[in-house]
Amino acid sequence: MPHTDGLGLTLLLHVDDTPGLQIRKGGRWFPVRPLPGAFVVNVADILEVLTNGAYRSVEHRVIPDAERARTTVVIFQEAFVGGMVAPLPELVNGGEARYRSIGIEEYIKGNLGALADGTRFIDKLRT
Ligand SMILES: O=C(O)CCC(=O)C(=O)O
Numbered sequence: 001m002p003h004t005d006g007l008g009l010t011l012l013l014h015v016d017d018t019p020g021l022q023i024r025k026g027g028r029w030f031p032v033r034p035l036p037g038a039f040v041v042n043v044a045d046i047l048e049v050l051t052n053g054a055y056r057s058v059e060h061r062v063i064p065d066a067e068r069a070r071t072t073v074v075i076f077q078e079a080f081v082g083g084m085v086a087p088l089p090e091l092v093n094g095g096e097a098r099y100r101s102i103g104i105e106e107y108i109k110g111n112l113g114a115l116a117d118g119t120r121f122i123d124k125l126r127t
Pocket residue numbers: 005012021060062072074
């Protein structure tokens with residue numbers, strides 16, 4: 001299922017060489033081929049909020065292979081500051097905050113709810 005990850009940074013370690021991960025850019029899907037010993041680093045939603053939209057979280061999906069097993073080690077890195085998910089003031093820098101600030105607990109709850117109904121919670125934070 002296409003999605004963006006909900007926390008800060010996602011580190012992926014593709015253990016075998018079975019392909020499957022794709023990212024969407026400019027409306028097109030591109031394969032991310034497994035690279036032995038390398039981490040794939042995805043920008044996720046909290047990092048998008050923190051940077052006030054300078055970094056965009058990447059939409060991605062996994063297309064399973066019917067014949068080959070596929071294993072990924074996934075590390076979800078949190079990125080909230082002082083209990084809040086909010087654009088960093090130095091990155092708003094006199095401009096406009098593009099996302100409203102929200103406590104991490106409410107954020108997590110909202111994210112799980114959105115995941116369940118196939119929407120993106122970050123869209124509800126846009127100002
Ligand atoms: O298996 C992968 O390469 C990606 C997994 C993923 O997108 C996720 O766990 O959020």
